[in-house]
Amino acid sequence: MHIHIFDTPGDVAAALARRVADALAPRPDLVLGLPTGRTPIAMYAELRRLHAAGEADFSHAVTFNLDEFAGVEPAHPGSFRQYMETHLFGAVNLPRDRIHFLDGAAPDLDAECRRYEQEIEAYGGIDLQILGIGANGHIGFNEPGEQLLARTHRVTLADSTRRDNAALFGGDQARVPREALSMGMGTILKARALILVAMGERKATWIERTINGPVTTRLPASFLQLHRRADLYLDRDAARLL
Numbered sequence: 001m002h003i004h005i006f007d008t009p010g011d012v013a014a015a016l017a018r019r020v021a022d023a024l025a026p027r028p029d030l031v032l033g034l035p036t037g038r039t040p041i042a043m044y045a046e047l048r049r050l051h052a053a054g055e056a057d058f059s060h061a062v063t064f065n066l067d068e069f070a071g072v073e074p075a076h077p078g079s080f081r082q083y084m085e086t087h088l089f090g091a092v093n094l095p096r097d098r099i100h101f102l103d104g105a106a107p108d109l110d111a112e113c114r115r116y117e118q119e120i121e122a123y124g125g126i127d128l129q130i131l132g133i134g135a136n137g138h139i140g141f142n143e144p145g146e147q148l149l150a151r152t153h154r155v156t157l158a159d160s161t162r163r164d165n166a167a168l169f170g171g172d173q174a175r176v177p178r179e180a181l182s183m184g185m186g187t188i189l190k191a192r193a194l195i196l197v198a199m200g201e202r203k204a205t206w207i208e209r210t211i212n213g214p215v216t217t218r219l220p221a222s223f224l225q226l227h228r229r230a231d232l233y234l235d236r237d238a239a240r241l242l
């Protein structure tokens, strides 16, 4: 894995956004895999800024988001779809029909997962997948456990994940759905390039194990060790134990 350590979270966000813009310039129809969460907020702000400055063109780009809460309509204010509208889609020239999202309110969630896999395949797979890492080492919503599923699937969210996402549901963990849909680890690892982003001391232990520990389903991020082109973008706090 290629490790990039930056002084501040702002430096991480600027470098990431620049990497995305630089990837789009020669390949305008780049297929991007995108995360939500607190970590990428500053990167999306920087991408909006680059777009406004004429330095990031999304007019031919394609996006697939990693995950969505089950039972949550795309228009729900707590949905990841709305997060993306706020932080990126509403402010750049990405055509609506090139945005791809799991629909957490689909009548048949298993069929919805299959549909998503087929759409990713139809675009020839993901070129650049950006990832955060959960406070329990999850990737997308692939939670640590006895086993990991390869393809897009329904997941039962860990308590810690529901706690970490409570802010999207009025600060009330009880209102965070118990289930979600997530790209699987195989889907993620098939992306041609991966970038894992982590900031803050809270992520330091998992980052150290992701890089130096065994590959284990107990730490989904450790599977990135198996990828031929995985970059880690870290601030000093997240890299503290390296």
Ligand code: F6R
Residues within 6 Å of the ligand: 034, 035, 036, 037, 038, 039, 040, 066, 067, 080, 131, 132, 133, 134, 135, 138, 139, 140, 141
């Ligand atoms: C969100 C996602 C999650 C987050 C992770 C980190 O789409 O896939 O894996 O990246 O939970 O979240 P933050 O950035 O809030 O610490």
